[in-house]
Amino acid sequence: MNNVSSNTDTARPGRPRSERRRTAILEAAAELALAGGSIPTMDAIAARAGVSRTTLYKWWPSAATVLLEGLLEHFHESIEFDDDLPVREALTAQVDALVHLLRDTSAGMLLRQLMAASITERDVAAAMLEHWLEPRRLAAIHHLERGIATGVVRPGTDTGLVTDTLFAPAYYRLIWGHTELGDDLAEQVCALVWPSVATP
Amino acid sequence: MNNVSSNTDTARPGRPRSERRRTAILEAAAELALAGGSIPTMDAIAARAGVSRTTLYKWWPSAATVLLEGLLEHFHESIEFDDDLPVREALTAQVDALVHLLRDTSAGMLLRQLMAASITERDVAAAMLEHWLEPRRLAAIHHLERGIATGVVRPGTDTGLVTDTLFAPAYYRLIWGHTELGDDLAEQVCALVWPSVATP
DNA sequence: CGATATAGTGAACAACGTGTCCAGTAATAC
DNA sequence: GTATTACTGGACACGTTGTTCACTATATCG
Structure with missing residues (x-):
């Protein structure tokens, strides 16, 4: 627990x-x-x-x-390390899970509020970083490193940067609200980034 | 004014x-x-x-x-439409300007607070969207469309998605604070996205 | 058993910020 | 002058925070 x-x-x-x-x-x-x-x-x-x-x-x-x-x-969602899935699919699935969580449940609204609170209060920021962001971030990084090991992902890839670039647009649109979170956002972002990530 | x-x-x-x-x-x-x-x-x-x-x-x-x-x-920063610059450089410069604004001045801290406020209060959200985000967003989209017109950018590119993906990581790292905003963040993100954007 | 230590209660309290109200005063157009 | 709008300054109720205090409840240890 x-x-x-x-x-x-x-x-x-x-x-x-x-x-x-x-x-x-x-x-x-x-x-x-x-x-x-x-x-x-x-x-x-x-x-x-x-x-x-x-x-x-x-x-x-x-x-x-x-x-x-x-x-x-309540959600106690275990972040999956589906190492059987191809790297690109694993990453897409992860971003997609986030997008749908933010879209479908009322969790999106609450996460917005919590992010606002984390800007004001240090305690909240630390807790959210540790229990919300980092697990997801590390899972994505894990898949990327797995890709590097198997030769699918270009060696020397900045895994942190790629991960952030994959996740950021979802939060960005959630916060600003200038564009709806589309069903295909995850796939779109992954497609956008993938050519730079995959080995040629 | x-x-x-x-x-x-x-x-x-x-x-x-x-x-x-x-x-x-x-x-x-x-x-x-x-x-x-x-x-x-x-x-x-x-x-x-x-x-x-x-x-x-x-x-x-x-x-x-x-x-x-x-x-x-106070800042009354006019967003530049440097149509003489190559598209990729114009975009990088724009993201870079944002990154440095968030890093160097105390504007970063204040923008965080304002984003938090915009989550709570609708008025703030509307005002920020109109006077802060949209101008930058439209400027970036403008450059991308310019690129499409001149043949540098792949036709059919989702300009909104690309723009959001370019800007999002800066805000993402600003808010969560898990990684410093590096001097080269703009260039890194642009490099990551560009292969999918440029015509082959 | 008694001594000690920690958890929980309920009420009170000061502090602060918000948002609204009101009677009065100031500056402008017609 | 009259109507109209802007500004003042004080007051008020409201909600939330965070703390304090005396008190009760439940555990360990010797």
Whole structure:
């Protein structure tokens, strides 16, 4: 289990932290957010979870942090390392999964809010980087390096740059909203970048 | 002059709007923001401009809107349509200008804040889209279409997609902060995309 | 058992920013 | 002068944050 709010489970003196309350809080945050389309307040989360506000502030620094942890537990989407798929298809699938997540579910709206929050609050930025962006980034980089190893991808390729260029347009259009996220965005971007990536 | 807050200048009955106060407000907003690195409050702007808070709310819906207009007047950077430059160089130069703006000046920090605000407030989003993103986007698209006309760029190219893919990585790294904005980012991204864009 | 340590409660509190209201004053066109 | 609009400054209610405090609850350890 990927605990964001650290919790040593060594037996210590004193009343132990209530796991029941912890999950109640995280579920409350996620439910409120998915229902309202925005980051709930500490007050609302506490009320819904049937918990004192003080308890919230004890374990999390901000509502955005609570929500992020709550969403991660709800979606708990394992990022796939489908090493059987050809590199290009694996990358496209990954970007495509992101695009559809941002488009179809209300997760897109919430991710926008969380990105806004991460600009304001350092805690949120760190948590999002660690638990949201980096896993996806590393998975993509992994596929690219796999491609280099198998000779499909040009050696010396800047895997970080390529990865960012693949993912960036989706977030870019999500944030600015000047163009809808199309079904074929992933394929289009991959097609655009691939000639520079593939070995000639 | 690019007026964001609309102002009919037809002679109307009644006391005319004070241009002195308007510029004082915009300058105050820009100064406070550049000094503090964040979006100032309506209160702070009013105080610094020596103006009533009521006046602010009369002409602008939020502090972010005031700041945006103030920054646009301060930087008033005209986006260049250097049609003499080769298409690839023109595009690179444009992306490069953005990267350096985000890196060097404190504008990067402020643009982050404004993007966050634009996620929360519709007014800000609309204003940023119209006065910040679209001009740059259209300039890039213009160069691409110029390229198509002169035969340098592959006909049928999705100019919008290419433009977004060129600009997106800079914003992407600015927001997430997982990688520094390098001096050569513009050139790297252009090089990555160009093979798919240029005629064979 | 008692001592100690930690978790959780509920209420209160100050601080801050927002957005609106209102009575009064100022400047312009007709 | 009259109508019309701009600006002032103070007040207000509202919501959210983050902290404090006395109190209760539940665990470990000797």
